[in-house]
Amino acid sequence: MTEYMLILVSTILVNNFVLVQFLGLCPFMGVSNKLETAIGMSLATTFVLTLSSVCSYLAFEYLLSPLGLEYLQTITFILVIAVVVQFTEIVVRKTSPLLYRVLGIFLPLITTNCAVLGVALLNIKKQNGFVESITYGFGAAVGFSLVLVLFSAMRERIAVADVPKPFEGSAIGMITAGLMSLAFLGFTGLVNI
């Protein structure tokens, strides 16, 4: 149990995928203009990330590994992620048309979220087991969601600030992300995984 807690603390705070490992920056900058969309995006990403880390683990363990095709892992994982995203899209469309409309183009774009592929590959690299892979994926997603939601609330505030012309929009967003990453360095050493 402790082991899984450590994985969660590590992926959410210490090795946060966005602010410490710099993965998944495109949705982080792209979907953070409004709090509502950010919350929807983070829920969808949490679902996809957890599911895809499970599926990619199964695909690697029971398909690629027995056949000796480990070198195909990247391309297989991209396929697996695309399938999971498509599946999520169909489900969201039927169950919550509202969320589907709010998310719009960003739902298919989860496919290109490098954090999703990153988690799948890191799971293999770290030789995580089945439950560890789920925990790792879920932790990464929670870390991503936490940072995305906090960041979007902050961007709503910065949007009304008297920012100098050259720094308006994404530029000040990038600087804010940098300062946030500075703050997250405070967690260094909390857990060593």
Add this chain to the structure above:
Amino acid sequence: MALMNITSPHAHGPRKTATLMRVVVITTLPGLFALTWFFGWGNLINVVWCSIIALAAEALVLLIRKRPLAFYLKDYSALVTGVLLGLALPPLAPWWVSLVAVAFAIIIAKHLYGGMGYNPFNPAMVGFALVLISFPVAMTTSWAAPASLLENPMSFFETLGTIFGFGSQAIDAFTMATPLDIYKHEIGHSIAQDVTQNPVFGAYVAHGWEWVNLAFLAGGLFLLIKKVFTWHTPVSMLIALTIMSLAFGWDADQATPPLLHLFAGATMLGAFYIATDPVTSAVSPQGKIIYGAGIGILTYVIRAYGSYPDAIAFAVLLMNFAAPLIDTYTQPRTYGYAKAKRGAKEAE
């Protein structure tokens, strides 16, 4: 956004930003005096040096942005950033550490967001965290040893020489790790009784530090009585820190005891002068309590389990980061209206 408060009564107080900032600076003087008394001239020199850079950096940005110079310089907000950094940085930190910290604080953390009132992060703490991460050696080995523990403490000019890099003092003879740092590293292979034999812990909690913290506490309480800020943030922060250290560090042989947490680091300076910054903290009373408690909890977690001996700067930055979201969810209900609903709204 210019939101004018024009509801009646139309009486207005004489408390301009400049007056408040001046009061804040003046109430730090007891703390500065205690720091100088116990740890030598370092902090005094740092405060002056940091204030000069802060005002110069502010003036530079205002010139570039073609804003009225005198109007903004006279609100003393840059001075407060400079003074707080001067108090927070290690007394014998080299001049370029202070320069980088203050310039980064004023130019990047404050003015890129549009200047006073817009910055989402506390400028002083951004500067502090930046130099702590970039120059870890200078930031951990520049803490002055209590002057009374030295055979011949540094004179004013020796300190000046050490900070600005002239003269030939062997700085190691005058520095010492902070009590929090020592306790954290010694307690792993020793018991409380042996650790506190170290003269740095003095008679009560930590030599010198206890008086510095009490001085900041006194200054903070004065500001509280003068209603410069409300009680919510500092009180909830100190309570959260105390509860955390009682819950997880009750055994002094295992972890740093509560009193050391409260009176040995930058706790009081952080609670009353840094966490209470009205721009970067949450706004509503409820929000301030969550914000303050978050700082207390994070401070304990990072101090106890992280790799940094003191954590006020990181805890404040992390909660600054969370403050807008806290504000979103703790908006007070307007009288006569139902509470606003939040969540995914119908996209128009």
